[in-house]
Amino acid sequence: MKDKPSDDWDDMERRRLLQLAALGAGGTVGAEALRRFADLAMTAEPRDINEWQVACADHLYALRKRPPAQVRDDLLYDLLTVRRQADQAHGRHKADLHRVTAALSILYINILTRLADHGAAVRWGRTATAAADASGDLSLRVLVRESVGGSGLYGQRHPATVLALLDQADHLAGSAVAAGTSGTRAKALSLLGRHDEALIALNTYVDHDTGPSPDLIPTYRLPDQVHFAGSWVYAASGDERRADESRAQVLSLTPDYQYTANVQLHEALCTVVQGGTEKGARQAAEVLAALPNAYRTNMITEVGRTVLRNVPIDHRDRSPVKDLAALVTTTPALPPAAI
Structure with a gap:
């Protein structure tokens, strides 16, 4: 029984x-x-x-x-x-x-x-x-809020909400400089078009040690993350020279597939910001089309959407722009759970 x-x-x-x-x-x-x-x-x-x-x-x-x-x-x-x-x-x-x-x-x-x-x-x-x-664990409490905010940048939350989450993390950190939050803050400000403020936050990120990785995941923080933030922020502001330098630094460190694709999309973004609509749209479309469906993640396609959002409205009927729009609105089918 x-x-x-x-x-x-x-x-x-x-x-x-x-x-x-x-x-x-x-x-x-x-x-x-x-x-x-x-x-x-x-x-x-x-x-x-x-x-x-x-x-x-x-x-x-x-x-x-x-x-x-x-x-x-x-x-x-x-x-x-x-x-x-x-x-x-x-x-x-x-x-x-x-x-x-x-x-x-x-x-x-x-x-x-x-x-x-x-x-x-x-x-x-x-x-x-x-x-x-x-x-x-105070450092983990700060890191979680920083990480939640960072994920929010990819079409999940309004950038202003991300900034509020980072404010919470900085409040918890107290007098310590939360350099990791500065990198995410720079990206959020960049998405809001507040490029001068984004550069200030990026400089804070670059000038301070991002701090140790949590002992549970000691490789969580890698050197390419600082350069990735630079690639993002400089590209969005149209600073081609510094964006190119940051992208080269990321690629020299053998990043994961997502960083590789996204810094290439940053290059396309910088081209569009500088007025090269068709060239930039074509660059972005080529990056996305080259990725196997299983690797074309939302964190990549959302950067493609950022490129598209920066195309002037009166240029959106151009063929390369339409090609890019089709790629960023297509969601590859996901396989079922294996377990």
Whole structure:
């Protein structure tokens, strides 16, 4: 005869995990796959903090190298697993697992944003923020808000909302210079056309150490990120020389596929800003068309849309511009969840 209270508890836990998975997965994962995620998380063996650190590093590496739809499933499974493990933990171990939840959530938000599942990304932003706050780790609390803001720049939030999130991060940081937020702030100001302010924020980012990566994901901050911000901001302001220099720096550091495509789109953006509408639109279209569908993420196509938004209205009936418009409005079909 089954232990009825235990069965009831397991059923309640399974329903809670399923609700969490459904809330965070949005439209990218089907109902049957979500049930399998919840069942697997229910039977997963507990992991210590060192094992979770390896998992975080593996997910970050996968995010940078593989199509986002391939990375999504394993990451969601680990998020459900660590959330269940954290609920059952106590003391210092519980705080550590909150830190893991926040770190994995940062990566999952990035994946969801690449997949244009913005509603789910915003919901996991709240999860990441709550987990970081519960951990008591100040640097992680600041980093989560910076990262949530950074994802918001790709068609997910109004840039003014991103600036408000960065203000919260800076308030938490207190007297310390939150250089990482300065890079995201520069990009948001650039999207708003506030180029002088964007340059000031960029200089703050360049002049200060961005700080160490979180110990759970030690390769989170890479040298190419400062140059990437420069490529973005200089291109949007039409500063071709400095945009070219920043782009060359990024490409010399062997960036992931997304940075490679986006700095090339920055070049097209700079061309359009300088008045070369047809040439810039053609450059952007070529970058997008060259990408396999699985790698043409929302974080790339949104930069293509930025190029398009900078085309003067009376030039939008030109053939290269129409070609670009067709590419940035086409969403490649996503494969179903593998688990």
